[in-house]
Amino acid sequence: MPLMVRFAFVLLAAGVFWSSEAVAQTYGSCTVGTAGTNLGNASSFVVGTSSQSGSGGSGMACSAISLITTSYLKLRVETSTFVLTGPSGQTIPFVMSGTAGGTAIGVGTEFDFSGFDLLNLFSGPGGAVPVYFRTTPATGLAAGSYTGSVSLRWYFSVCTLGVVACLAYSNSPGATRNIFGVLSNWGSGVPVTINVSLTVENDCIITAPDLAFGAAPLVGTFNPVTRTISIRCSAGAAYTVGLDNGANASGSTRRMRRGATSDYLTYEIYRNTITTDRWGNAGVERRSSTSADSNPGIYDGSTLQGFSYRAAIDPGQPTPPTGTYTDTIILDVTF
Template sequence: MLSLRQLSIFTACLLGAYGAHAASDTANLTVKVTITATCNIHSVSPTDVDFGSIQSTAIDTDAAGALSVNCTPGTDYTIGLDGGENFSGGERRMAKGTDYVAYELYRDAGRSQVWGNDLAGSLAGTGSGSAQTIPVYGRIASANSPAGDYTDVVIATVTY
């Protein structure tokens, strides 16, 4: 007959023998993500195109503002600007009641490329993954209007 001590040693040996013959198996775990392209043009407020205070006799008065666009790296985009709330007769206009001051917005500092909302008038770019500053150049050809404060609101749209 086995003593309690001998039985304990025998059991430990049996368990050790089974542990030495343990088996294993493997499986592949796939980790996935789908990144979708996105562009944001409203998280940073635009800088106004502010012509300041000018005389009614002023001509070719220039000012500049800016938009900020943040697109997924490598994502192509275009930015278009509509005609503004007071657009009429093919021109952008700032309003004070029923009085208007015509102006134009451009994609280039030389003010030769009118900024529009169609393919020919939009600005193309490629996303970098961080905010990109996009200048907006403005010009009032003639300020020959009644004195007062004039404003307009233009909608900028990014398409990607």
């Protein structure tokens, strides 16, 4: 039976999401103040191919609500560039809406919440009315914090006390009702700023083909094999690449194993196709993106760097029993 070998590479990634808010000015039982929405963390490649969305406080919250009469509330967007700005002035477009996935609320546009179910409306952070944000995919981004803001104005007249009849309204400045309890003037409203942020993280797309030595009757008759690993990382991100010692190593000696037996076949991986410099995962054994075999030092987020290597089976070891010998090598990228 011939001797055979293969190995594979693994890369893992994860992401998180959260939001935050702060409120300050008081109008009866309602408060209005600066709010913040954090759209979380995402890799540059995820941000470049898909919309990032989330919700946060709108800066408007009420601690008491009575449903005895109609409550009125709306917002108007005053100013915004609707872009998140990050390192070197790179930008990510975004929109704000009053409902999840809803129509964008542009500058000079109002969104009226008066017809909403009030018991469910104040469901954002801290009991605030939520607003929703979503980005437009943007490519070639460097890692870092991207921030923007929306300046808007809240108008409201909310019944906050009463069982049979409304005994108290919480109104924004100038908001008034007629004798029948119908809003007659929205007033001047309350200005508020919502800050929006998104953290773009470094990431890499890696193509690492399996390696197979083929088959041979004796260890001394296997030929070395060359392969190329292709890596494309986030814009502006220099990095180093390491290969661990595999799943069956004895110290720093890489070994393939035949199934669950105690039969091993030693081999080595070298940093390029001609030298005997070992490719490892620590110190000088790592490879730098500045010394890639193709496109070294280019960090535009779209150009591939190629890292060629040579793998060889130790010809001086005794030939082990026939069978299929395998190992798994983990590749890591460090920025």
